[in-house]
Amino acid sequence: MxxxxxxxxxxxxxxxxxxxxxxxxxxxxxxxxxxxxxxxxxxxxxxxxPDLRHLHDPFLMRDMERAIERIEIAIASGEKILIYGDYDVDGTTAVSLVYSFFKKFYYNLEYYIPDRYREGYGISTEGIDYAAANGFSLIIALDCGIKSVDKIAYANTLGVDFIICDHHLPGSELPAAVAVLDPKRSDCDYPYKELSGCGIGFKLVQAYAEKNDIDIGEVTRYLDLVAISIACDIVHITGENRVLAYFGLQKINNDPCIGVKSLMGVSGRTGNYAISDVVFALGPRINAAGRIDDAKHAVELLTACDEETATEKGMLINTKNAERKGHDQNITDEALSMIGNDEVMMGRKSTVVFNENWHKGVIGIVASRLTEKYYRPTVVLTRSNGHVAGSARSVFGYDLYEALYECKDLLIQFGGHKYAAGLTMLPENIEAFTDKFEAVVSATITDEQLVQExxxxxxxxxxxxxxxxxxxxxxxxxxxxxxxxxxxxxxxxxxxxxxxxxxxxxxxxxxxxxxxxxxxxxxxxxxxxxxxxxxxxxxxxxxxxxxxxxxxxxxxxxxxxxxxx
Incomplete structure (x- = not known):
């Protein structure tokens, strides 16, 4: 190219x-x-x-005081708290950090990771029902929830409170949670806006530690998890993130937690990690747990307190990653063949490919590989729970989210970022979506954006x-x-x-x-x-x-x- x-x-x-x-x-x-x-x-x-003293006061974040007060009330009265997070690297590291921190001094605590295939991304009705049925009165949601207005309203009817810790762009309405921690809120004056989901979790425990005279070392011991989230969620490495990543890499290279150490061992790399090494050696293995099986395996690894558990989970996740690679390569080869043998597809400014038998857990990776090959906005679709699910990737400078927004009449739901998104549609809308997405991209993308720079x-x-x-x-x-x-x-x-x-x-x-x-x-x-x-x-x-x-x-x-x- x-x-x-x-x-x-x-x-x-x-x-x-x-x-x-x-x-x-x-x-x-x-x-x-x-x-x-x-x-x-x-x-x-x-x-x-970089210096840890450069970290901002967590109480500068809107609603932080309310979040800490609600947690203190829950702990003082012995309420059951559920730590809830997404199934990707950012979500599982965030859950592992917050759960590990509070578990040290509070017993009535569990975590919950939604099933990628049954529940989908973010806060699910099934997760809320689980909390209500099992007596959890407070959910701390990490790396998700900022647009879950209906879900939070439903939880409120069941007497389940939410603290939302998210870093995605809010919609026009905020959920009616006890506290909504998100620096991207228009009314939040927090000085740094680009924290990862795990980074927001870090600020939450930093605030709790400061309020309750807990040594900062009990917070910074989890910086290896924060660095992994920063690297793998592809957030900016500037300002506060750069400080967190700098000290997080030191932790990975000198004193990683047992779970991260096990993961480094099965990856074949045991030291001198840079951000790129985290992305290519650790991230795919953590992600593989949720892509192929159950993301709870990743949390069990990252919260392990003994080497036997860490070794067992590290080996399991490595096996799942090998399985993921097989699916990834096979589907990529099939998709490249579909495109290369179709003159109409070759001549387009976007790529949309569908196969009902493709593994949903790896279509995001395949979308990235196709974008790398043909360098144009790409959507990879497969069947899932009676619908069609897709992962989309973009090229530098082109807003994929806006293009999907223009196709929203053909979608059940969609969400994500400028460069990466997920979507769901009815099977009968595939052809119409393919044509409309191509029309939108063709009308809005420049020739320069279609050539990698x-x-x-x-x-x-x-x-x-x-x-x-x-x-x-x-x-x-x-x-x-x-x-x-x-x-x-x-x-x-x-x-x-x-x-x-x-x-x-x-x-x-x-x-x-x-x-x-x-x-x-x-x-x-x-x-x-x-x-x-x-x-x-x-x-x-x-x-x-x-x-x-x-x-x-x-x-x-x-x-x-x-x-x-």
Missing amino acids: NKRWAIRERPGNDDVIKLASELGIDTVLSTLLLQRGVKTYDEARYFFR IKIDAELELKQIEPKFFRILNQFGPFGPENMAPMFISKGVKVNGYAGLAGEQHLKMSVMQEGSPTFDCIGFGLGNHVAEVSEKKPFDICYTIEENIWRDRRSIQLNIKGIRF
Whole structure:
């Protein structure tokens, strides 16, 4: 797939030179800081030195005082409390955190994860009925509930109170819960708006700890769970999230909880985790529990108090992940074949594919893979409980949620974000939806949005990549949305030494510029360029810079994202 290279606008030269002088760093590094909104020495110190003291006062969040008071009343009177959360990584880590924290000093507590296939996403009538039938008078809902107006009204008729801890965008009406914690509320003045669902759960227990003189260490011990949620729910890694992710990664790498340690063991990686490692090694395994079987297995793993339970659940989840991979690959192959053999589908600006036998638990992953392949808004549909369920993914800059909103007359329900969503429809509406979705996308998407773009932060000469530069560059992490690993372009490089394949399709080579050292490079999926780069002619590369560890030997490696001749 061809990709557009787009170099970000460079800040004013005077600002670049001034900040570089104040900090004693390279102008390329000061350019990167200014692009991230860091303009002064004090802001740079805050950016480079995350501190738990940078976390905001949890009571700045609207309704936090009411939430804590209701929990205190419940605990004082011995009420049964149900910790309720979604079945994905963010939901299960949130439930694990809040349940583990309160379980240390309160006995009358359980958790509930809705069944992906029977109950669907978010708060369910079945979950409320379970609470009422079993004497739970308070539900703490995590990573869901902000749009469950009807469900909360129903719970109120049964005498079941709700505290909602959500991070999704509210609708026009808030649920009539005891407390609604969501920084995205229009009337909430909380300074940071991009917390994960687990992050909201963290703020809840932080507030309870402060109010009840509980040591902050009893809260920060769960930062590994918060970091996993931040990484896997693809929220911004800026501001407060960056602080939580920074210390959460330290916890993962140095002192993970028993469940996370077991998960790291079965994944085959035991240390030096970055955000990307969490996304690819831990996230899919946690998700697999709910995709293939029951997400309660994930909570049982993450709340385990002994190694025997953690080992058993870790192995079970790893097995489910292997099963998930099989479904994922088979369905992806089938979907690619459907598209590739249909001229009409190939010519569209959107993709909608349906097969009633596909496994609902992996269609979101398949949608991501199809979007990666054809780079256009994509919906993957399958049968579920007499209806048709779907997962949708978008391309950079295109609002998928708005496109689905335009098709709402053909949908039973839908919800999600700008780039990812879920939907349900009647089987007889598939064809009409396919045509209308294509019409909406065609009318609203630009040609540029249909070509994947590589955003390049700065041009760099290879000789500038020396130890001090790399050491400071590493301090820009943790990397993720809104703080991605800096992307560089270097022009006129040549192969110096080896150029060949790693595996079947990856490019491995060594390059240099005049006057520079030679750098090892890896280019995933770029193996088709082996012959061209081997001709010894100069070419341009765009890349990120990373540390490669091989048999205890550490070296700087360029991760090539694109090659231009």
